[in-house]
Amino acid sequence: MRPGRGSRPRTRQRPAHEDAVTGLVVAVDRGRYRCLVRQSRRRQVAVTAMRARELGRKGVVVGDTVALVGDVSGQPDALARVVRVEPRTSILRRTADDTDDVERVIVANAGRLVVVTALADPEPRVGMIDRCLVAARDAGMDALLCLTKADLADPAGLLEIYEPLGVPYTVTRRGEDPAELRGLLQDRMSVLVGHSGVGKSTLVNALVPRADRAVGHVNAVTGRGRHTSSSAIALELPEGGWIIDTPGVRGFGLAHIPQEELILGFPELAEGAAGCPPLCSHLEEGCALDAWVAAGHASPLRLESFRRLLTSRDETADQ
Numbered sequence: 010m011r012p013g014r015g016s017r018p019r020t021r022q023r024p025a026h027e028d029a030v031t032g033l034v035v036a037v038d039r040g041r042y043r044c045l046v047r048q049s050r051r052r053q054v055a056v057t058a059m060r061a062r063e064l065g066r067k068g069v070v071v072g073d074t075v076a077l078v079g080d081v082s083g084q085p086d087a088l089a090r091v092v093r094v095e096p097r098t099s100i101l102r103r104t105a106d107d108t109d110d111v112e113r114v115i116v117a118n119a120g121r122l123v124v125v126t127a128l129a130d131p132e133p134r135v136g137m138i139d140r141c142l143v144a145a146r147d148a149g150m151d152a153l154l155c156l157t158k159a160d161l162a163d164p165a166g167l168l169e170i171y172e173p174l175g176v177p178y179t180v181t182r183r184g185e186d187p188a189e190l191r192g193l194l195q196d197r198m199s200v201l202v203g204h205s206g207v208g209k210s211t212l213v214n215a216l217v218p219r220a221d222r223a224v225g226h227v228n229a230v231t232g233r234g235r236h237t238s239s240s241a242i243a244l245e246l247p248e249g250g251w252i253i254d255t256p257g258v259r260g261f262g263l264a265h266i267p268q269e270e271l272i273l274g275f276p277e278l279a280e281g282a283a284g285c286p287p288l289c290s291h292l293e294e295g296c297a298l299d300a301w302v303a304a305g306h307a308s309p310l311r312l313e314s315f316r317r318l319l320t321s322r323d324e325t326a327d328q
């Protein structure tokens with residue numbers, strides 16, 4: 010006989026942690042999780058927690074909603090235990106490069122991926138933007154393109170590629186409040202990704218007063234930032250909603266996405282691929298995508314980018 014609905018199975022073997030409280034993981038640091046727990050309508054406390062053994066190998070990442078037991082007072086030396094990770098609404102993953110089979114979950118439960126790209130210093134790379142759009146799609150997240158440093162270069166070239174795709178975007182520049190971005194972020198959980206030095210910390214500091222994210226310098230020789238932020242952190246926006254700042258990345262490996270699904274991140278090409286021969290690699294002669302682009306249905310840069318993505322899986326990533 011199986012227990013009927015409404016009965017409470019397994020309570021005898023394992024405590025169901027009925028006294029557990031709910032926390033939001035806002036930072037992870039060397040096996041310690043910083044979780045925010047709401048104590049009343051007005052009051053939130055930050056609770057430090059470790060993993061409970063019963064969690065097994067399940068990862069806990071920033072953005073996760075967890076059940077906490079033990080000392081959840083939030084007092085300086087108090088340590089709680091994470092006994093459960095609640096089901097996730099989205100999972101953003103990446104691999105170090107396209108040949109790496111260790112996939113990392115970066116954040117959970119974010120609804121939107123904000124792809125932060127500098128218009129100059131460092132130079133924008135469409136390969137990175139396209140990879141992020143593929144990752145967002147795979148994660149079940151909306152994407153937003155945030156083009157920074159418009160005081161240094163004109164966004165027109167990039168917008169010519171991404172505006173027709175219907176990718177929402179916003180442009181920011183030094184000395185100007187990112188008001189439009191602030192509006193777009195309200196009431197949701199968004200995650201910022203981008204190369205090191207594109208200006209994520211600068212944006213976060215403008216959006217979240219007292220966030221105090223360290224702003225680094227772009228190395229004049231390599232054009233890369235100094236990786237001033239070292240792990241993801243979730244910050245509450247004064248207007249409501251959350252942003253998760255992630256460390257600057259070198260690349261966004263997509264080894265975890267099956268080859269045939271990559272094209273879904275390029276919807277304007279996917280349509281043209283309907284004319285391809287069966288099992289087309291999209292790299293061979295006779296691929297219908299060449300004619301599709303020649304006819305003006307999609308940007309040649311995007312096709313280039315898609316093909317680079319396809320070939321990079323057999324080699325080391327170059328983006």
Ligand SMILES: Nc1nc2c(ncn2[C@@H]2O[C@H](COP(=O)(O)OP(=O)(O)OP(=O)(O)O)[C@@H](O)[C@H]2O)c(=O)[nH]1
Pocket residue numbers: 157158159160161181182183184203204205206207208209210211212223224225226227234235236237238255256257258
């Ligand atoms: N000209 C210009 N410089 C900017 C702008 N935004 C940021 N910067 C500069 O770019 C450099 C890098 O900015 P950060 O905010 O540290 O970049 P980041 O993306 O957080 O870098 P990581 O912490 O390495 O991930 C700093 O010197 C900033 O002052 C901008 O809109 N225009």
Ligand SMILES: [Zn+2]
Pocket residue numbers: 282285286289290291292295296297298
């Ligand atoms: Zn093809």
